[in-house]
Amino acid sequence: MEAVNAEEIQLRHVEKDVLIPKMMREKAKERCVEKVQAFGNCCKDSGFFMVFKCREENSALKECLTQHYRDPVFFEECKQEYIQEKMQFEKTGIPMKNRKQKLPTSM
Template sequence: MSTEELTPEQKQKLKEASRDGRLSFRKFGEHQLRREFKDIAIEKCRDHINAFGKCAQEQGLLVVFNCRQFNKDLNACMAIHNSNEAFEKYKQENEEALMKKIPGRKQDSNV
């Protein structure tokens, strides 16, 4: 059965079914917020990233052994700034921005 043979109701059902596979508007907004949060965490850990990168360039194949402490420091920093608890706090602080990122969502106005 081709799409030309479908009734408008059947076309609507197909359209709605295809939407289920995509990100919902709320999840899209949260995904965008998570991406911003991750970028902020990377900026906060920039010194650790640079130190590990410099060590890795200097050590070459021995990076696994000789840069272990830099790697631990980097992972500890990212664990602090990129944890689920920190994201939930960030999400609560930026709830208004999250609502703006959800397409088609109208803000409640106190008029």
Template sequence: MKLPEQHVSRKVEEALLYRLKQKALEECKERAQAYADCCSGRVFSAVWSCREEFKDLNVCLSQHTTPQVLNELKRRWMEAGQPETPKWDALLKNL
């Protein structure tokens, strides 16, 4: 039985997704900082006071972690020969 071209083990997929999320946080660091600054010194009021900053951060993060982006990362990982310790900079470049 032949597996689909994009099939990777769950463990590998979790590792790829983890790296993808790290890259997304780096790409959205200004929005994350704006949200953190807004929440600074607040407890319960952060929920409504920082709603816009939170929304902006989530929009940015979700743009960088779509299923299409994850599938592209899987494809690149498979083309790289499915290395145990991949060169993340090369795999994540221009995603």
């Protein structure tokens, strides 16, 4: 993916403060997948008492996610990816989620 000069692309407030952070959250969950799974398994196994029994897993998950949320390099990576997706949408009119879907193999 080629880098885009961010100064050339004007991002709206909602893009900088909502859409890019949403992308960051999704990607951070992928990068913290082991901790997400550990917390999910703990909650599943603990039932009603998960608030008390899963504190350690919850803390580890929060720490991992927060580390990514506060990383300016990670923000810049997500911003560049968002800009690429936006430019591709402007060219094709097809949203990224629709471009990622596979075409049916049988017609």
